[in-house]
Amino acid sequence: MPPLTACPECDLLLKPADLITGEKAVCPRCGYLLHRAREQSIERVLALSIAGLILAIPANFLPLIGIRFMGNSNESTLWAGAVSLFGQGLWLVAVLVFLASIFIPLLNTLLAFLISVHLHFNRPHPHLAHWLRWLQHLEEWAMLEVYLLGIIVACVKLSDTADVHLGFGLYAFVAMLLVNAMLTTSLDEVLFWQRIAELDRKKHA
Amino acid sequence: MLRQSALAQGLVRCHVCGHLHPLAKNRHARHCKVCGGLLHARRPHSLQITLALLISSYALYIPANIFPIMTVTQLGMTEIHTIIGGIFALVEKDMAPIAVLVFVASILVPLLKLLGLSALVLHVHLRWQGNTRWWMRIYRLIVFVGRWSMLDIFMISILVAVVDLSGGVSHVIAGPAATAFAAVVVLTMIAAKSFDPRLIWDNHTAL
Numbered sequence: 001m002p003p004l005t006a007c008p009e010c011d012l013l014l015k016p017a018d019l020i021t022g023e024k025a026v027c028p029r030c031g032y033l034l035h036r037a038r039e040q041s042i043e044r045v046l047a048l049s050i051a052g053l054i055l056a057i058p059a060n061f062l063p064l065i066g067i068r069f070m071g072n073s074n075e076s077t078l079w080a081g082a083v084s085l086f087g088q089g090l091w092l093v094a095v096l097v098f099l100a101s102i103f104i105p106l107l108n109t110l111l112a113f114l115i116s117v118h119l120h121f122n123r124p125h126p127h128l129a130h131w132l133r134w135l136q137h138l139e140e141w142a143m144l145e146v147y148l149l150g151i152i153v154a155c156v157k158l159s160d161t162a163d164v165h166l167g168f169g170l171y172a173f174v175a176m177l178l179v180n181a182m183l184t185t186s187l188d189e190v191l192f193w194q195r196i197a198e199l200d201r202k203k204h205a
Numbered sequence: 206m207l208r209q210s211a212l213a214q215g216l217v218r219c220h221v222c223g224h225l226h227p228l229a230k231n232r233h234a235r236h237c238k239v240c241g242g243l244l245h246a247r248r249p250h251s252l253q254i255t256l257a258l259l260i261s262s263y264a265l266y267i268p269a270n271i272f273p274i275m276t277v278t279q280l281g282m283t284e285i286h287t288i289i290g291g292i293f294a295l296v297e298k299d300m301a302p303i304a305v306l307v308f309v310a311s312i313l314v315p316l317l318k319l320l321g322l323s324a325l326v327l328h329v330h331l332r333w334q335g336n337t338r339w340w341m342r343i344y345r346l347i348v349f350v351g352r353w354s355m356l357d358i359f360m361i362s363i364l365v366a367v368v369d370l371s372g373g374v375s376h377v378i379a380g381p382a383a384t385a386f387a388a389v390v391v392l393t394m395i396a397a398k399s400f401d402p403r404l405i406w407d408n409h410t411a412l
Contacts, residue, residue, distance in 0.1 A: 150359030
């Protein structure tokens with residue numbers, strides 16, 4: 001009997017399609033995108049995660065935007081957003097902003113780096129499956145693109161009364177956002193799970 | 206044998222890595238041999254958990270809209286904004302496109318998410334028949350738009366950090382509605398995640 005698979009969203013029993021790079025498999029019943037075969041998925045994830053980790057430093061610590069109003073000026077970083085909410089006593093919101101805009105995107109990039117570096121060099125690791133599981137669970141809680149829209153709305157609101165200027169941190173932030181989005185689309189989960197299972201078998205053989 | 210659900214064939218798909226396993230004969234929980242994830246044919250207590258989170262979200266939606274979400278002080282003048290009030294203020298300042306954006310993210314999306322998830326829970330619980338693909342579209346839309354409601358919270362966090370000028374010239378303070386609103390967004394996201402879309406199809410094929 002050939003190995004079977006099932007659609008995660010409608011549980012239809014399916015024969016797995018043997019895809020070549022660039023092809024995609026869609027569930028015939030509910031239309032769910034089952035698998036999209038990516039070119040050099042592991043290498044791209046490795047390269048993009050390194051770029052993401054480097055960009056995280058300027059994106060987190062350099063000023064995103066600054067304002068000038070009646071001779072006073074102030075600048076703000078990604079960190080300052082969460083910290084000043086904490087300072088006003090809204091610690092629940094502060095923790096959420098910290099997680100969604102700083103911690104989880106960084107953790108995801110780090111996990112993607114750890115997984116892809118092990119797969120690329122064919123090194124088995126007892127935690128590979130855990131890492132990928134965490135990455136899958138945390139993916140939707142990284143909200144960099146929503147944060148960027150928040151920055152845009154805040155700038156428009158502020159431009160009414162004050163002079164707004166964009167900081168270098170904002171450019172690094174946008175670059176980090178693009179790298180993370182590319183990383184998510186390059187990561188071929190079916191391939192990653194296959195490779196993890198292969199490495200596991202090799203270790204036990 | 207195809208055109209059937211895996212469960213009907215006595216197979217369980219691992220939620221995490223997608224590996225198929227034969228259904229356990231006893232009721233003990235098992236772990237996937239590939240990834241170590243906990244195996245179950247359908248998410249356990251999916252409807253109950255989704256419903257509980259939905260009720261909490263409905264309750265929190267009220268303070269989120271009544272209480273002030275932020276207080277803006279500029280040159281001694283203090284303005285208190287609720288979510289709706291902030292949108293009206295944008296319209297008055299001729300910033301209609303941004304007002305529409307904030308309206309969609311802060312009012313329309315949370316409300317449609319609450320109503321849509323309620324309809325999905327009712328649909329599965331009462332075994333409503335109808336176009337399954339249409340219900341599936343609602344489910345996917347809810348999962349997709351969920352995160353975008355965080356827009357208002359992020360905008361406030363940026364305003365609070367940047368509008369903090371010395372000598373009390375100008376500053377922004379976040380209000381209690383921010384906590385309630387953030388809780389609505391997070392709880393509805395978890396509610397959408399705990400809803401198992403396969404129940405929609407089980408409902409249909411059970412006929």
